[in-house]
Amino acid sequence: MMRTLLLAAARSGRTRRVVERLRPTRAMVNRFVPGSATTDALAVTGELIRSGRAVTLDYLGEDTLDRSQADATVEAYLALLGGLSYGTSAEVSVKLSAVGQALPGDGEEIALANARRICTAAADVGTTVTLDMESHTTTDSTLRILHKLRTEFPWVGAVVQAALHRTEADCRELAAAGSRVRLCKGAYKEPETVAYQKKAEIDAAYLRCLDILMAGPGYPMVASHDPAIISSAQRMAAQYGRSADSWEHQMLYGIRVPEQERLAAAGYTMRVYVPYGGEYYGYFMRRLAERPANLTFFLRALVSR
Numbered sequence: 626m627m628r629t630l631l632l633a634a635a636r637s638g639r640t641r642r643v644v645e646r647l648r649p650t651r652a653m654v655n656r657f658v659p660g661s662a663t664t665d666a667l668a669v670t671g672e673l674i675r676s677g678r679a680v681t682l683d684y685l686g687e688d689t690l691d692r693s694q695a696d697a698t699v700e701a702y703l704a705l706l707g708g709l710s711y712g713t714s715a716e717v718s719v720k721l722s723a724v725g726q727a728l729p730g731d732g733e734e735i736a737l738a739n740a741r742r743i744c745t746a747a748a749d750v751g752t753t754v755t756l757d758m759e760s761h762t763t764t765d766s767t768l769r770i771l772h773k774l775r776t777e778f779p780w781v782g783a784v785v786q787a788a789l790h791r792t793e794a795d796c797r798e799l800a801a802a803g804s805r806v807r808l809c810k811g812a813y814k815e816p817e818t819v820a821y822q823k824k825a826e827i828d829a830a831y832l833r834c835l836d837i838l839m840a841g842p843g844y845p846m847v848a849s850h851d852p853a854i855i856s857s858a859q860r861m862a863a864q865y866g867r868s869a870d871s872w873e874h875q876m877l878y879g880i881r882v883p884e885q886e887r888l889a890a891a892g893y894t895m896r897v898y899v900p901y902g903g904e905y906y907g908y909f910m911r912r913l914a915e916r917p918a919n920l921t922f923f924l925r926a927l928v929s930r
């Protein structure tokens with residue numbers, strides 16, 4: 626119930642204005658979003674790389690209905706990429722709705738052109754790009770853009786959400802040689818016509834999808850903090866004879882940090898998703914929705930200041 630409310634709030638302009646009026650302090654937001662400037666993102670990236678972890682950076686923003694904001698997001702990515710020098714150890718994640726996909730009319734074409742500019746800049750510094758997956762209403766469009774980008778940049782990563790009924794079929798299609806695929810549970814509130822609703826069903830679907838990706842010749846990116854998923858991924862990788870550099874674990878910045886450090890020290894590739902920028906609202910609300918304890922932490926911090 627609480628999760629449903631928070632996920633609805635994550636997309637509501639009215640709730641956004643209320644939350645912003647509460648003015649969550651930088652310290653509250655910093656738990657999940659380490660800063661707003663490119664320099665903050667680069668500083669955190671350096672620290673994570675030195676600790677043995679890899680990074681994927683996301684310039685925050687989504688559902689943009691303003692062409693100039695989409696262009697500004699592209700410029701932010703270009704500035705960021707210009708400062709990266711860690712090869713594929715530090716790549717970027719892009720939400721297509723932040724670079725024009727949601728614009729009326731030719732939004733998909735605009736997003737493709739903008740994503741192409743980001744991919745070109747990534748190629749120039751020897752790194753990669755992964756396209757985040759958003760609401761199920763955008764899945765087909767995002768996969769169309771992915772396939773077009775991959776004709777020029779075969780290393781562009783896809784994301785699939787285990788919660789969606791369609792995802793096992795998508796995994797079969799995406800589990801091809803050279804294909805980088807991030808598997809996550811799914812952070813959006815989706816209707817039962819297209820998505821599993823119960824945690825047990827989503828977890829079981831995740832394992833079926835993971836088995837398809839691990840068995841195939843692609844590069845699975847296991848995005849989960851769930852201990853049962855993490856150990857299943859390691860067992861499947863061993864079962865399919867995968868080397869340590871043929872798949873990776875991924876977690877979000879600020880979540881299960883000791884486990885991130887433990888996995889990196891044990892020789893697994895451990896990539897941390899680092900969001901940065903001023904448009905933290907949607908991302909922040911989805912993190913609150915995932916764990917009641919996060920909401921309690923947020924409310925306590927608000928009343929105690």
Ligand code: FAD
Pocket residue numbers: 756757758759784786809810811812813848849850851852854875876877880881897898911912913915916919
């Ligand atoms: P859960 O069953 O939700 O959590 C398992 C355990 O992890 C919890 O018991 C808790 O200990 C810990 N945990 C999980 N979430 C939190 C939290 N917010 N705060 C504190 N502890 C927590 N979703 C998309 O829809 N599209 C994307 O493109 C996308 N990209 C992602 C990229 C990465 C690298 C990661 C890690 C997640 C991404 N997600 C994305 C979010 C994902 O879909 C889930 O919503 C999120 O990861 C929680 O699921 P879980 O697998 O960690 O398992």
